[in-house]
Amino acid sequence: MKVLVFGSKSFDDYPVFTRAMSVALSSCDDGRFFVHTAGPARINSYTAEFMNVTENGLRGRGIKPFFQKVPYPKDPLTLADYDFVAYLSKPVERKLPSVLEAAERKDIDFAVFRY
Numbered sequence: 001m002k003v004l005v006f007g008s009k010s011f012d013d014y015p016v017f018t019r020a021m022s023v024a025l026s027s028c029d030d031g032r033f034f035v036h037t038a039g040p041a042r043i044n045s046y047t048a049e050f051m052n053v054t055e056n057g058l059r060g061r062g063i064k065p066f067f068q069k070v071p072y073p074k075d076p077l078t079l080a081d082y083d084f085v086a087y088l089s090k091p092v093e094r095k096l097p098s099v100l101e102a103a104e105r106k107d108i109d110f111a112v113f114r115y
Contacts, residue, residue, distance in 0.1 A: 001028040002081065005047055006038035006072060007088030016115040017046045020086040023111065025063075027084065033063050036070040036082070043088060044069055076102035085110035 003024045011017075025033065037047040051067040058065045076099050079085050087100055091114045096104075103110055 001030055001032065001083045002034045002036070003084045003086065004036045004038060004070070004073065004079065004082045005043060005086045005088070007040070007043050007086075008090065008093050009040045009042075010090050010093070011040075011088045012042060013115045014046055016113050017043070017088060018050065020088060020111070020113045021050055024084045024086065025058075028063060031062055031064060032066065033058060034066045034068075036068050038070050038072045073099050075099065076106055076108060079103045079108045079110065080106075083109075087112045089114055091115065 001024070005020065021035075024035075035047060035051060037044045047067065051065055055065050073079055079099065085103070085108070087096070087110060089112070093114075096112065100110060100112070
């Protein structure tokens with residue numbers, strides 16, 4: 001499974017982030033968990049921490065975790081390469097980034113997590 005995680009600069013709620021990762025893990029059925037993070041820095045650090053903490057537990061369940069930082073997606077077609085796309089933001093930020101709006105028009109699956 002290939003997961004892309006990115007969000008707004010103001011996002012700072014780690015429990016919501018872990019919920020997004022739990023949702024992604026719940027549909028991991030191929031034994032591999034590729035997590036790509038596209039920032040900003042706080043979300044990158046949350047992703048690195050989550051992967052480091054859960055690595056042994058995932059391996060114990062037969063899932064091989066992989067983690068990599070990638071550039072911020074500018075084209076919605078790049079989102080089509082992922083099985084799960086998680087966008088994290090605060091609820092006051094109602095407007096989605098243009099790449100997600102375009103992805104929605106092209107029927108590319110993604111989830112928005114707000115707290």
